[in-house]
Amino acid sequence: MDEMTAVRDLRSEAPVPPHTRLAPGRELLLREAARGRRSRRLRADWRLAAVGAAAAITAAAVLGTQVVGNDRDGAQPGAQPTYVMELGSAKDLLNEAADVVEAGPPVTARDGQWIYEKAVEVNITDDERPGPQTDENWTKYADPSMEDGRAGDDHSPREQYEFLKSLPDDPKKVREKAREFFYATDKSETRTAHEYRALTVVISRAYAYDAEDLAKVYRAMATIPGVRAAQVQDVQGRDAIALYRPDKSNGWDRYELLLDPGTYLYSGRRDVAQRDGEEWKKGEAVISNARLALAVVDKKGERP
Numbered sequence: 001m002d003e004m005t006a007v008r009d010l011r012s013e014a015p016v017p018p019h020t021r022l023a024p025g026r027e028l029l030l031r032e033a034a035r036g037r038r039s040r041r042l043r044a045d046w047r048l049a050a051v052g053a054a055a056a057i058t059a060a061a062v063l064g065t066q067v068v069g070n071d072r073d074g075a076q077p078g079a080q081p082t083y084v085m086e087l088g089s090a091k092d093l094l095n096e097a098a099d100v101v102e103a104g105p106p107v108t109a110r111d112g113q114w115i116y117e118k119a120v121e122v123n124i125t126d127d128e129r130p131g132p133q134t135d136e137n138w139t140k141y142a143d144p145s146m147e148d149g150r151a152g153d154d155h156s157p158r159e160q161y162e163f164l165k166s167l168p169d170d171p172k173k174v175r176e177k178a179r180e181f182f183y184a185t186d187k188s189e190t191r192t193a194h195e196y197r198a199l200t201v202v203i204s205r206a207y208a209y210d211a212e213d214l215a216k217v218y219r220a221m222a223t224i225p226g227v228r229a230a231q232v233q234d235v236q237g238r239d240a241i242a243l244y245r246p247d248k249s250n251g252w253d254r255y256e257l258l259l260d261p262g263t264y265l266y267s268g269r270r271d272v273a274q275r276d277g278e279e280w281k282k283g284e285a286v287i288s289n290a291r292l293a294l295a296v297v298d299k300k301g302e303r304p
Helices: 005-008 019-038 040-066 091-102 157-166 170-183 191-204 211-222
Strands: 084-091 114-123 135-141 228-233 240-245 251-258 266-273 285-297
Touching: 005 266, 084 091, 084 135, 091 211, 157 191, 170 191, 170 211, 191 211, 191 240, 191 251, 240 266
Parallel strands: none
Antiparallel strands: 084 228, 114 135, 114 285, 228 240, 240 251, 251 266, 266 285
16 A cells, blocks of 8 residues: 555544645645746755645645634634645745745835734743633834834834845845844854844834845745645644744754745744643644734724
């Protein structure tokens, strides 16, 4: 019996997942296969990847029965990703993401306005708040108390916008500027790890930006060795692309930056256990955060 037949026969009574659950993965595979026409080697790689991906999506039908709830309007306690499909090196994906982001609309803001953000988070180690916690935050776009180093390794949305505007085209120089903007606080952090961390922070805090400037950050991240990608589901039950950089020195967890698979913009983060602990199992998302809304508003307390 071959592997595909074995996968189909395993738990054959499990219900087939709805088209909306499988469509994002299928779309991603088709997009990558089409992109593979750029070179003979890439075509061969993705023909092999497609077989494994088909098995992974079939396995999703089995794993999908283990999810607690499927309400996309609110995260459910205990709802973990139903599948993780490893995509390998993130280099090509990040370059494609840069093209998509660059073609997208800018986000503008002016002094006196506020950045509104809504997010949901689950922390399985939080005994006081064990379930999904939804929070709303308003941040001043222009806040002098968070500029010019007054807030340490932190910056106002205006200062971050100005940083993006200052970026050169050379990815290597972008990495250097990001390293200076978000300086190292841990002397043991390697240069590569520092640059990767800084670029992930820039992406997650890109509240206002010109599209071509933000795209430079993705192209710079594509040049960092070892960055990998996987298709996962976030705590909200939405499909997402997880970016991570394997590093055994990180300790018990692996930080994953989540991107929307359609826009490639930041959509959340996860801290995934790399070994068993007293309160978690290896591979479990210990802390999961999903961004639900982001907007520029005219005053604190205003919602889009």
